[in-house]
Amino acid sequence: MTPLIDRTVAAVRSAISGAISAAGWSLDEGSIVVETPRDPSHGDLATTAALVLAKEVGKNPREIAETLQARIGESPPAADVAPLSSMEIAGPGFLNFRFAGSWLEGGLVETLEQGGEYGQNDRLAGRSILFEFISANPTGPLNVVSARAAAIGDTLAALWQAAGARAGREYYINDAGRQVRLLGESLEARVLQLQGEEAVVPEQGYHGDYLVEMAEQFLSGEVPAWWGGSDREKRTEELSRWATDQVVAVQKEIVEIFGLHFDTWFRESSLHESGAVEETLEDLRSRGHIYESEGAVWFRSSDFGDEKDRVLVTGDGRPTYLLPDVAYHRDKYARGWETLIDLWGPDHHGYIARMSAALEALGHDREAFDVMIVQQVNLLRGGEIVKMSKRAGRLIEMEELLEEVGRDATRFFFLMRGTSTHLDFDLDLAVSANEENPVYYVQYAHARISSVLEHARSEGLDPDAELAGADLTRLIEAEERGLMRLLVDYPGLVADAAETFEPHRIPAHLRQLSAAFHHFYHNHRVVGSEPAVQAARLALCAGVRQVLANGLALLGVEAPDRM
């Protein structure tokens, strides 16, 4: 469904467009800005059209605004979606629009009617988009950057779904590279050590304690026959596979604890087994983007904007990381996804150009693939940065973070910030000071409203019946109109957040809505006010509660009735 705010803006824009033509001027509809003024006293919507037209027309913007105002007055926007009550010219030449009360009230009615679906919209209907995120190497526990990516990827997918798109969540398991072998060798050393033999973890291997635990686990179960066999090579290979499966299983567990569900866990090894890697190479070759030099197979990525060409198959015949990764993305398209979005860590940004190049070389639009870099996270404890290093074995894991901070606060905290900002996560603050964390502020507003509705019930009122018969024109206070406006804006905001890949707009809006509610609550009684007003206010409360719940659901955060 098209959100009320979108329908309203469209109607106003088209009225402005008509007025411009009627006046004998021209401005393409796309550059007619219709926006919500920051200051509510400037009206419900405003346009800068007169300011933009000033130069071309060669007149004072205020004069132009006057003409537009007159023309719009002659043929106003559709009254059902934009019931204009007044227009005024302000400042250097803004034209401000004000709507009749029925407009805001309509928004509240939509909220209550649509309930849990309010916010869903059709802005991105027909699009199909696959989000791939976390995709950590299956060699160790998930770290905090993974947690950040998890929160962002999950919510982005939810936002796109809410905006009408088909959106998927996918996790890529790099279970075929050299790092898997190293993991096996590292674990092998740990197991041997436990058995009292001399063994060293390879220098390039994984030194974390988790492998000691895994070694204990390996020995505590039924030890497979291949472990005692004479085939050393087989032993390492089997153990590598066993270890990878273990790590992936643990990663799956953590992700589930985080409340995140992937549609697909995709194994790199499946690409090698199915021949997709070879096929991809042949595909590129047949398109003329491959050459051989110094014994290696190269991809002419510099033809597609990369700074230099890249090796796909090394001199000794092994594919580099790039080739299976290209095969993987090729496979995503083959499975019917139109747009691919990857969330990568900051250390991979140098890799973007070659991947885009490869996908373009395979005939896909440049716009059909994009990478969001999820910037690093500094964990602070006692004001000091806690270092994370997979290799060194001292690491802050996603699991630890969830235990310490909790799922709701972790998700909210990560989603509050822009994705591309480096961020400091103060553990002491997040853990100790409840009131410091804005997630409680929003949850508290939700709980408070629940409590109000509960109180109404205890007073013998039936909120549902009250809502149905409520006369919303009784909502006349500034706080009430402000809340209603935030409800009206919500669906458009969901669409914007999806379209711009900026999930942090949702928490920002929820905080604003919560603040507006707390303010309202402080100044006005709900239960116990004049019956007609009481009914209307109960409806408003229910609407605000609904939007808070819907917004928190997009973030994967609980909306408690009691705190």
Next chain:
RNA sequence: GCGCCUGUAGCUCAGAUGGAUAGAGCAGUGGGUUUCUAACCCACCGGCCGCAGGUUCGAGUCCUGCCAGGCGCGCCA
């Protein structure tokens, strides 16, 4: 050297396709509801939007250069 990200209040960050007096939380100071949850509300304090140019009627936002911090630049993954 090249590339990416960041630079806004003491701290952590918003600032919506460039718009009207640059916002919030925390910290600090001082207040508030005998009534539906004080995890709340209100006021005050606090700004050369890193620096310098440019585009524009208008720039925190766009362009150029510089400064500072972070990260990345393998026939590694």
